[in-house]
Amino acid sequence: MEIRRKAQAGTMQSSDMMVFVEPAQELTIEIESTVVKQFGHLIRQRIEGKLQQLDVRSGRIRVSDRGALDYAIDARVETAIARAAEE
Amino acid sequence: MARTSLGRWIPETFDGRLCRPYQDPFSLQPMGQRATRALRRVNPGHNKVMANLTEAILAAGLKDGMTISTHHHLRNGDALLNMVVRAIHALGIQDITIASSSVHPVHAELLPYIHSGTIRAFECGVNGLIGEMASKGEIRCPITVRTHGGRARALMSGEVRVDVAFIAAPCCDPFGNMNGIAGPSACGSLGYATLDADYAETVIAVTDYLQPYPVAPISIAQTQVDYVVAVESLGDPQKIVSTTTRTTTDPIGLMIAGYAAEVIEASGLLKDGFSFQTGSGGTSLAVADRLRDKMLAAGIKGSFGSGGITGYFVDMLEQGLFRTLFDVQCFDLQAVRSIGSNPGHVEIGADMYANPFNGGAIVNQLDVVILGATEVDVDFNVNVNTESNGYLLHNTGGHSDTAAGAKLSIITVPSIRGRLPIIRDAVTTITTPGETIDVIVTERGIAVNDRHSDLKEELLRRHLPVKDIRELQQEIVALTGQPKPLEFEDDVIAVIEYRDGSIIDCVRRVKA
Known part of the structure; x- marks a missing residue:
């Protein structure tokens, strides 16, 4: 999928995540998280996996995480990308 | 460095005072006399x-x-x-x-x-930013964390x-x-x-x-x-004071409260003369709420409620479910009103409440206490002082005192908080030793300390979701993933004193 425009998904509640995406030349992922020390590596891995699965090759991905579990990360990333891919 | 019986390394001295390593909850004997102060004279006028x-x-x-x-x-x-x-x-x-x-x-x-x-x-212990700044090494200021009963002991002994x-x-x-x-x-x-x-x-x-x-x-x-x-x-x-304190509406909290109330009923302690303590948190109050219903339904008359007192306990006093409230701190306006008007609502000092070194504290008369935790571990040790980021953020309160005193001490805690698994191999900081904790209740299951095989069997007989604590831990980590361990520097910013004055753990500066 292609990121055509700015979009977002999620909430800032505990155990959830806000995902912001926008078009860019390169693919970058920025992570801010309440549990970055403990889980930063796993959050990045999960987002990278999801982007690969959705075939996203470029765009600026920013997440503000409040301790989302893997399935919540998947859902928020997928929704943000789907919204950004709309014409 | 010295080692506690729970395997924690603590300094030999802290802020100029010798650290006696924690051994066990009950055997340390006090020596000497009570502290004194100078006589004084005030004349008329x-x-x-x-x-x-x-x-x-x-x-x-x-x-x-x-x-x-x-x-x-x-x-x-x-x-x-x-x-x-x-x-x-x-x-x-x-x-x-x-x-x-x-x-x-x-x-x-x-x-x-x-x-x-x-x-x-x-x-004294600290809640909030001071502890966080000390944990980050941004202020240099030794902190000795004490329980409510431990503080009473330290003042009374002159420490x-x-x-x-x-x-x-x-x-x-x-x-x-x-x-x-x-x-x-x-x-x-x-x-x-x-x-x-x-x-x-x-x-x-x-x-x-x-x-x-x-x-x-x-x-x-x-x-x-x-x-x-x-x-x-x-x-x-x-x-x-809060205008009102309320029970939780969170479904996880309600589920935990429901299980906790079932555990209390299964313990056989819920009968005439029942005594009970809980904090002011929403889940704790939901447990109190369920117990009230059970007591009313079965016609049970309790003896006392103690600790920090809320309107919930006042209602139970006024409904005749307790004869007495022992109140060391009021949490809401209803409690403040009641302490000034209800003869059965008794103001008590921290010494009578929880001091281990006197003629016997109220906590020793408790049947059941409901307590919280920031983390627990597979040995049932509880941390309430540091958060999973390693920062010293909370004071102990009466946690270790009531856990040691009560016949049944129950930890109610969600299994996951913001992705952090709450049951750990070893807690970041030991506040309360596992030997004094009987049951850990989460929404994913109930873990019973091995010392209570009878209670465990009774809970199983009642089809409650009893699990081995390690099994429960694995189930949780399967959802959250394994967190990276925190890294600490060597310098000690705080010691955690057990109620008898021994040092049960210490808090080290968190690596930047």
Whole structure:
């Protein structure tokens, strides 16, 4: 999928995540998280996996995480990308 | 370095005091006599009222290196400790140790005075930013964390000597008789301040509601008080007591509360004479709510409720479900109203509440206590002091005291908080030893300490979701992933004192 425009998904509640995406030349992922020390590596891995699965090759991905579990990360990333891919 | 029986490495000394490593909850024997203070004489015509705090501080003879205290019944609405430290700073007095009963987030205002050297150390636990800054190494200020009973013990034994106690007195007369039931800063019980009144070398009552002599009922008497100061305001009434405390509406919290109530019923302790303590958190109150229903349905008359008292307990007293409330601190307005009017609602001091070194504390008479945790581990040890980021953020309160005293101590805790698995191989900091914890209740299952095989069987017979604690832990980590362990520097920023004065753990600076 292609990121055509700015979009977002999620909430800032505990155990959830806000995902912001926008078009860019390169693919970058920025992570801010309440549990970055403990889980930063796993959050990045999960987002990278999801982007690969959705075939996203470029765009600026920013997440503000409040301790989302893997399935919540998947859902928020997928929704943000789907919204950004709309014409 | 010395090693506790639970395998924690602690320093040989901390802030100039020898650290005795924790061994077990019950065998350490006290030695010696109670602390004393000088006799005094007040003749007819003597005036105790000082024009302001500064005059009272000078009259008390406060000097560099001395120790002061306040009590924390005004909680996060307290203005007194900040006011006192500002006055001490203005007088140029340095190296003061603060031995209050607790310190709250509102006291983050003290940070500049730690930097400036006005404050040297805390002989008490801290809630909020001060502990976080110490954990990050941004302030240097030794912190000795104590339980409520442990603080009573330390004052009574003279391990902590308070030179000047500043007692926030919500309703006070010019001769120093005071109570907490009237005035704009009414907080109810003054239970933590009674120790300061008994043992501090000089006692200053500070009030924003000076009433004609005599004030009654009397919580702390004129015989204990040296000076009286009237100030405009002791704090923010909105933050002193909650208008109401409510049960949780969170489905996870309700599920945990439901299981906890079932555990209590299965324990066989819920019968006439039942005694119970719980905090003011939403899940704890939901447990109290379910117990009330069970007691009403079965016609059970309990004996007492204790600790921090909420409107829930007041209702149970008024419904005849408890004969007595032992109140060391009021959590809401209904409790404040009740302590001034219900004869069965008894104000108690921290000594009677929880001190291990007296003729027997109320916690020893408790059947059941419901407690919280930031983390627990597979040995049932509990952490309430540090968060999973390693920062010292919470004081112990009566956690270890009630866990040691009660027949059944139950930890109610969600299995996951913001992705962090709550059951760990080893807690970041041991506050309360697993030997004194009986059951851990989460929404994913109930873990029972091996010492209670009878209870475990009874819970299984009742088809409650009993799980081995390691099994429960694995189930949780399968969802969250394995967190990276925190990294710490070697320097110790705080020691965690067990209620008997031994050191059960310490808190190290977190690696940046």
